[in-house]
Amino acid sequence: MAHHHSPLDVLLSRASTDHLVEPPPKGDELRTILSAGLRAPDHGKMRPWRYTVIKGKHREAFADLVVEAMGRQEPDAPEAKKTKRHHRFANMPMIIALGMHLQPEGKIPVIEQEMAVAAGAMNVLNALHAAGFGGMWVTGPFCEDRVLLESLGLPEPHRLAGFLFVGTPAKHSDERKRPEIDDYMAVWKGDAITFAADAG
Incomplete structure (x- = not known):
């Protein structure tokens, strides 16, 4: 389990990592993390989240589907890229597909439904970290592949926000340099805002 001083410490110490080993969360712990x-x-209680868990012996077959999707979406992708992606999907301790069950005719704009899925993915990444696990959110053109989406229970108009690679961090992530918040925040006082991050 992760040992941190406060919930804020947990949030501020999270970092993405794909250096992941067994075990991933399972059973009730996984259900709690996804919850x-x-x-x-x-907005509007659209409940667009659809999580598909891929683990164990099924990873190899799913990696095959991913590479087939790459072949359709990225026909010029080099073999080395396909091989690397197959290896990652076949060998990560667990993969979670981030399905977006979208209702374009609904009362809430689709972008807000998509943002709810993205916010949910961030909650899952934070929950993984708080429970002592690690994760990384990955995307690519293959995530648009309709055959792959159908296999994940996402027919039109539903889509995919990518995948989370999940497991136990193989090593403590080096403390990478983070942006300074003062560059990315401002206090509005009536005049147009400029941000330090946008200067120059």
């Missing part, structure tokens, strides 16, 4: 995703803001 954090359902606590994301959800």
